[in-house]
């Protein structure tokens with residue numbers, strides 16, 4: 001069997017989220033970090049997700065990295081390409097989703113694609129082209145305060161139209177209600193009218209199944225992991241997949257537990273509070289203003305974590321803060337510098353503490369996870385048990401370590417309120 005799906009994810013938590021849903025759909029999937037520079041043996045793999053850190057960087061860099069990933073996936077023979085972005089359509093002001101989708105379409109010689117961010121089980125739905133998080137429009141969901149990609153408009157046609165010179169259209173819910181043939185026909189009509197990007201409504205898993213059936217023959221599909229869960233059944237129907245693969249089991253987890261959080265999303269802030277409420281004294285708060293002054297706060301955080309680990313006690317190091325504090329730090333230091341200081345501090349803590357015996361590491365935040373995984377020089381992740389929708393445990397082999405590292409990369413807004421505690425219960 002050849003490689004069925006090649007995916008390019010614009011951040012690391014998003015990549016893990018997609019890989020998890022492909023595995024749940026019965027595909028044998030591996031996640032690689034960046035474009036591999038050594039030949040890969042993909043003989044027993046149906047899908048590969050290439051994790052990039054291309055959501056918040058300049059658009060030209062995102063295009064270059066995505067095209068490099070595409071070239072590699074084409075070399076591996078992937079039948080369909082999936083560009084994975086956030087279920088909340090996270091974009092910088094200029095936006096990378098449009099430029100990357102345009103570049104991928106051009107390189108693939110394809111005339112159009114679908115845009116399907118919805119992930120209904122996690123409350124992300126799209127209706128009349130408007131993105132909802134739960135019962136709130138995107139711009140009123142907390143995402144308007146995101147430190148790097150504030151989302152202030154829920155109208156995805158308008159958002160995307162600012163990111164591409166090409167026409168953007170809509171396949172609405174009424175069309176999906178008439179089934180996959182109607183959706184396919186509408187996509188073809190829109191393509192004939194010169195529409196290149198088609199925002200797709202989807203309010204439940206049935207809509208995603210219809211969209212998966214209507215888009216299985218496209219060279220490129222784009223969106224969130226909800227579509228990823230619906231596609232494997234279509235690949236099976238086409239005879240591209242032999243059977244439903246059962247997820248492989250990870251090796252037993254070992255080593256000390258640590259939570260690092262750089263996410264300032266609403267769900268994470270509640271998870272931080274919940275964890276500190278359950279484990280008083282278990283948290284150390286990092287402040288970008290203090291980090292900017294030198295190494296003192298970082299060293300204090302390290303000493304705190306080592307002490308807790310020695311006592312076999314829960315430990316959380318976090319920079320997560322409410323929008324007022326984040327904005328104050330950003331005004332003082334600049335958006336990029338504030339983010340970098342936090343990402344650098346957390347990733348260097350991860351490297352040091354993994355060398356000191358941490359073997360179960362939970363990281364909250366997409367950019368934060370990108371920084372941590374890169375600093376640990378991880379090249380691939382195996383997908384294990386799901387903790388909550390969109391967040392599985394994974395395992396990585398680290399150079400110089402005999403036991404694998406168990407790693408959970410949590411998207412900012414995913415996970416129940418007790419996630420930081422329950423994740424470790426799932427693992428044991």
Ligand SMILES: Nc1ncnc2c1ncn2[C@@H]1O[C@H](COP(=O)(O)OP(=O)(O)O)[C@@H](O)[C@H]1O
Pocket residue numbers: 146147148262263264265268287288319320321325326327329330338339340341342343364365366367368369410411412413
């Ligand atoms: N207190 C803070 N002040 C300013 N920026 C912060 C603070 N804490 C975290 N950040 C930055 O905010 C960004 C959060 O993004 P990310 O890790 O992707 O989280 P999420 O998954 O919630 O989007 C990171 O770049 C992080 O370094």
Ligand SMILES: O=C(O)[C@@H](O)C(=O)COP(=O)(O)O
Pocket residue numbers: 011013014015017018085086087088119224225365366367390410411412413
């Ligand atoms: O689709 C999603 O919501 C996630 O997979 C994702 O990409 C989340 O990104 P972060 O919130 O930045 O972790």
